[in-house]
Amino acid sequence: MIANDPYAELERRFGRMSAVNRAGAILNWDRSTMMPQGASEDRADQLATLSVVAHEMMVAPDMPELLSRAEEGKGALDRWRAANLREMRHNWVHENALPADLVEARTRASSACEMAWREARKNDDFKALLPTLTEVVNVTLRVGEAKAAALGVPLYDALLDEFEPGGRCARIDALFAELKSFLPGMLGQVMERQAGKGPILPLDGPFPVEAQTRLGLEMLHTIGFDFTHGRLDVSAHPFTGGTADDTRITTRYDEDDFARALMGVLHECGHALYEAGLPRDWRRQPVGNARGMVLHESQSLLMEMQACRDRAFIDFAAPRMRAAFGRSGPAWEAGNVHRLYTAVKPGFIRVDADEVTYPLHIMLRYRLERAVLGGDLKLADLPGAWNDGMKELLGIVPPTDTVGCLQDIHWPDGSWGYFPTYTLGALAAAQIFAAAKEASPGLLASIGKGDFAPLLIWLRTNIHGKGSVAGTDEILTEATGAALGTAAFKAHLESRYLSA
Amino acid sequence: MIANDPYAELERRFGRMSAVNRAGAILNWDRSTMMPQGASEDRADQLATLSVVAHEMMVAPDMPELLSRAEEGKGALDRWRAANLREMRHNWVHENALPADLVEARTRASSACEMAWREARKNDDFKALLPTLTEVVNVTLRVGEAKAAALGVPLYDALLDEFEPGGRCARIDALFAELKSFLPGMLGQVMERQAGKGPILPLDGPFPVEAQTRLGLEMLHTIGFDFTHGRLDVSAHPFTGGTADDTRITTRYDEDDFARALMGVLHECGHALYEAGLPRDWRRQPVGNARGMVLHESQSLLMEMQACRDRAFIDFAAPRMRAAFGRSGPAWEAGNVHRLYTAVKPGFIRVDADEVTYPLHIMLRYRLERAVLGGDLKLADLPGAWNDGMKELLGIVPPTDTVGCLQDIHWPDGSWGYFPTYTLGALAAAQIFAAAKEASPGLLASIGKGDFAPLLIWLRTNIHGKGSVAGTDEILTEATGAALGTAAFKAHLESRYLSA
Incomplete structure (x- = not known):
């Protein structure tokens, strides 16, 4: 079911995504400043879930139609709303460009490489970084191609x-x-x-x-x-x-x-x-x-x-x-x-x-x-x-x-x-x-x-x-x-x- | 589309709801301990959105069927899983009992009454509390009846x-x-x-x-x-x-x-x-x-x-x-x-x-x-x-x-x-x-x-x-x-x- 006012519906949805992302921003801050170290896996689960929630809102099946219909009525929007619609489309294109498995592969590759990097830097051992960095580059190329x-x-x-x-x-x-x-x-x-x-x-x-x-x-x-x-x-x-x-x-x-x-x-x-x-x-x-x-x-x-x-x-x-x-x-x-x-x-x-x-x-x-x-x-x-x-x-x-x-x-x-x-x-x-x-x-x-x-x-x-x-x-x-x-x-x- | 293993699907969903609620718990803590006072409306928006997100997961249209099908297969579950399914049902009954407008009315009535209460207590003025407290009681009665x-x-x-x-x-x-x-x-x-x-x-x-x-x-x-x-x-x-x-x-x-x-x-x-x-x-x-x-x-x-x-x-x-x-x-x-x-x-x-x-x-x-x-x-x-x-x-x-x-x-x-x-x-x-x-x-x-x-x-x-x-x-x-x-x-x- 598509709303009567597609632009208003988009504002509602992007407002929700914003709230979820802002919640994530505070939780990220807490992770670096206040969180006891034993809670890191718990926090990772919370943040991953909020990311998935926001992502699913963005790639909802009716989003393309909502965006298109709002864009058809763009002439009636003032400068800020028209720009907002442009940014919505831009954000959607980025988020929608990547299949879920690629998003996950990207997160996994960079997590693994970050860990390897801390060791490699400490030990002045670039070779030790090569396998995971190669994977990061490969995934980055796939992301780059899709985008x-x-x-x-x-x-x-x-x-x-x-x-x-x-x-x-x-x-x-x-x-x-x-x-x-x-x-x-x-x-x-x-x-x-x-x-x-x-x-x-x-x-x-x-x-x-x-x-x-x-x-x-x-x-x-x-x-x-x-x-x-x-x-x-x-x-x-x-x-x-x-x-x-x-x-x-x-x-x-x-x-x-x-x-x-x-x-x-x-x-x-x-x-x-x-x-x-x-x-x-x-x-x-x-x-x-x-x-x-x-x-x-x-x-x-x-x-x-x-x-x-x-x-x-x-x-x-x-x-x-x-x-x-x-x-x-x-x-x-x-x-x-x-x-x-x-x-x-x-x-x-x-x-x-x-x-x-x-x-x-x-x-x-x-x-x-x-x-x-x-x-x-x-x-x-x-x-x-x-x-x-x-x-x-x-x-x-x-x-x-x-x-x-x-x-x-x-x-x-x-x-x-x-x-x-x-x-x-x-x-x-x-x-x-x-x-x-x-x-x-x-x-x-x-x-x-x-x-x-x-x-x-x-x-x-x-x-x-x-x-x-x-x-x-x-x-x-x-x-x-x-x-x-x-x-x-x-x-x-x-x-x-x-x-x- | 209903999963092949309805209990496993329920675990996945309740795990997600838990992560959203845990995120909310940390944000609530932050609100009382760390948050600068000017951010209270921003935080209220974040918390309200997380509540809505968790609520919508709970009252998803296919949830009754998932719960029923899992309950049909309950004999195969061990003690913890069977108890987990019972708790899922219990949580769902509570959450599903209230129509969205009643949930909102409840939040609104208690927010208003809490504000009035702070003043009434300070001024030793019970009468000033009566209108909002009456509304709280009325909403509580509606909630109680539904539940x-x-x-x-x-x-x-x-x-x-x-x-x-x-x-x-x-x-x-x-x-x-x-x-x-x-x-x-x-x-x-x-x-x-x-x-x-x-x-x-x-x-x-x-x-x-x-x-x-x-x-x-x-x-x-x-x-x-x-x-x-x-x-x-x-x-x-x-x-x-x-x-x-x-x-x-x-x-x-x-x-x-x-x-x-x-x-x-x-x-x-x-x-x-x-x-x-x-x-x-x-x-x-x-x-x-x-x-x-x-x-x-x-x-x-x-x-x-x-x-x-x-x-x-x-x-x-x-x-x-x-x-x-x-x-x-x-x-x-x-x-x-x-x-x-x-x-x-x-x-x-x-x-x-x-x-x-x-x-x-x-x-x-x-x-x-x-x-x-x-x-x-x-x-x-x-x-x-x-x-x-x-x-x-x-x-x-x-x-x-x-x-x-x-x-x-x-x-x-x-x-x-x-x-x-x-x-x-x-x-x-x-x-x-x-x-x-x-x-x-x-x-x-x-x-x-x-x-x-x-x-x-x-x-x-x-x-x-x-x-x-x-x-x-x-x-x-x-x-x-x-x-x-x-x-x-x-x-x-x-x-x-x-x-x-």
Whole structure:
């Protein structure tokens, strides 16, 4: 039986799916923060069941007819409803593209490979990873083929589309080519310039967890994180979870180095503010979800890299750091702290990379994952290709695979097509922050006084509140006057690292 | 399409419902402990959706045929599977008895009345509660009628059956008549006796929350609470939530009186140990659930009232209390602490009542709720009837309705038929503890040394591990040699309060 108003029926169903998925998001957060370890199998059963429930709602037999009939009446829908219907169809195509056995094979392959990866990384034993990683690649190819057929795009684009709807290789190739044209040269210049300024003074610990927590909470309050709709907790791997009305940030504390937790909190805060700013009336429908990983990563990087590593913010934060840990002296002056937080140096580990070298790490992964999926690189040859690429792009060769091709969980966990969104997000962050500063000339001065309201209001209006009403480029164009490009990022790096 | 093996198909479906309900249990726990207040509407939507999802699985159109076909093949099932099928049918009858609009009306009426109750209690204004409470009673009557028809029992029994499957008025009337024959008289004797022993020395605070928490955790470890499968947290209203593999106790701390939190933790620990001890192979099927509220309450009261207010445990605990708070002196000697924890005195508030007067509070509520549901007492006359009953049963009259008929949330929240299970649980606790002591003669001596293993092992075998494989009386008879009665409770009170 099909409803009289197919669009209204779709809203009802997608609202239900959203509620089930939001329940799952809280349970996932709990698993990483609160759950006693003995409950992991119980929790896995709960989460798997909720996934199946949501999946069955999506692939209900009458869904194609409902979607088609709603699309026939699309002319009568306003902008948000029309966009919502488009997102419903998009979500349905993704979910419906995979037969149930492939969904299960995918979960099973990545679970097995993740387990093997933890051991392989620990033991610097890439060979031990090969069997399960081969299986992940095979399943990923089947997924990619199924989605490529459903979406009518090439295989890699189909995988990328899961993370960044509308994301396409051709765009990435062009953007990455631009980056490659100046980044390696710029890296040399920046390093030379930084070396010329003499040594940076280290901030010596220990930094008690309690003081770090207080400082993190103070900074979250400063930025505008709403604790009536969110929390800060501890987990082994920091993340932002929960729902738009209930954003949950996690971090981990290192008593020798408070910057990791603090910068991590500021980074996750950017993600959380995006979620919290999603359109209030639509956040439980597809059109009210975050646009994709490019804009999501742009929001975390905008907060961490653009705003909070700016000298204006460091001027505000340095005295608060001194107060939090009861320290003083030249190392704790804003100038030194800023140098510490903007130091550039090639390293082996992506997650520890500065913003100049980070895109080079991503280009390597993008190049390699496309080669593997395209059949141009055998998995057995991955370590060698990795090391060659590191030499070419960053000028250094990892001494072990542990700090080389085994460092990231993404390939073992099946997130092929994900890596490029990090750097696209960095480009978007620079572009968005530049536009915000232009639109609101006193913005940096406000941040220097610990007032993030001008930034936050601009982001709410121009990015967060848009949800998925338009595509990434359309939102960026409306907000910044241009589609995603490298110019703002380049200008940002030149200004921060080569001019002052 | 009906499966070839209808019983196996039912197990699959009830396993799924269990997973959805377990997910809801964790989300409920989170709501009371972790959730930022701004997320309450979001969470309500998640929980309502999970309820609907589980409900729709239960009332699926092919369920009656599945149940019937499985019941036809019941002869081939072993004891657990046959009992599981019986529980499936029982759960289905309850869930299927109510049309969707009545389920919704019930939720709506109790939500509205709960809100009104909070105000009415604060303002000592019973009249303000009347309109919403009338609606709750009307809806409860409709629910009771529907379930009475489905179960083939009288209306009150049908309501009671939701909390205590198989529970019947006739049994309660007989048991309560026995209690009434000796409790009021005993109360006078006990008070006289306690007064004759001179004043009890108070334990003076303040008691810092941190020290109380450490003491509570120490006692939970002592009793055998498994922190790899559970947690202790804080909530406004203490409860035990979560799942059998993930038991979550909450408490609240009063810096002037540590006994409330400590005794609350011991009480909830009894509930949690029951859940944690449910049969490992069946805990995600109906037959592996706790038997009902009578045995559940018996387990919390056994731990709090029977074991932990016993002098043997106080001898163990008193030195640890002194150490926890850095105190000493006569008030902190085990003898005085034990007198404090076993002091008997009629009071207005049920939840603060000692174990001698508690059943009298319950008898009052049971009498009144039956009269209201039977049409023999108008809601408008409830305050007067309450006060008359207090005078008769406890010899005191509450000065306000706030500490009278407005004190409990149960009627406003729609839990009509729930109250008697508290006292049936107290009877069962005494009976079970007596049997455990008889079966394991060194049990009290072990508890005196902080070793709860003999008690816990006996409970696991004789109560917890039985799940719902049999009825309450059958489990009690197997464990204690008799169906539920008042003899052990009476003997316990005589021994604790009139002999030593």
